[in-house]
């Protein structure tokens with residue numbers, strides 16, 4: 076069997092918290108147990124939210140946890156050309172269309188997507204190709220929407236590359252998993268609803284579909300999902316409070332690095 080390839084793919088828009096530590100440690104454990112490789116990927120296509128200091132923070136926190144990864148680390152903001160190439164292929168095959176609607180003016184439907192956002196009414200789907208090409212050539216801002224099918228239709232015509240921010244999470248994650256030969260995607264349940272969308276993109280682009288495992292989310296004391304936006308306590312803060320990496324690993328249910336394999 077080919078060597079399994081795992082990846083931990085955080086977005087540098089805040090410091091890592093226990094939820095990230097769990098995801099990283101689980102990837103590391105599964106890679107170790109299957110004789111696989113572990114990659115680290117920095118998902119910073121959203122240039123409005125990503126910061127260099129958080130990239131450094133990711134390296135620092137993972138090293139502190141005792142995790143090692145292969146070099147070079149793929150940093151997505153250095154590869155926009157790869158995502159653009161795949162978007163153009165999708166455009167040529169008629170699977171996506173440019174949407175010129177601004178966020179505030181886009182017409183929506185009464186139904187909502189898994190993130191609670193109203194479905195887009197599909198206004199720009201009916202723009203003729205020639206007109207769309209002309210508007211793009213003129214420099215009118217737009218984002219790419221996928222004509223979602225079957226399992227992914229719960230998203231409506233999902234934006235896979237956003238206007239303005241450079242953010243292209245869905246196309247970037249699928250392109251990179253394929254380019255990097257990722258065979259096992261291990262990530263939180265919060266991203267599970269996006270997986271049918273990713274699988275549709277893989278089918279369209281002729282990419283293999285990796286194995287997916289979505290793990291439970293680590294909850295804080297009040298049972299809320301940990302997230303950077305809610306200012307959950309970061310690994311950096313835990314460290315400052317004197318918590319050791321050993322204690323973090325233990326709390327998350329991972330055997331001690333010092334004691335070696337059982």
Ligand code: GLU
Nearest residue numbers: 084085086118248262266
């Ligand atoms: N970059 C995403 C995040 O930080 C994870 C993407 C993935 O694992 O597929 O939430």
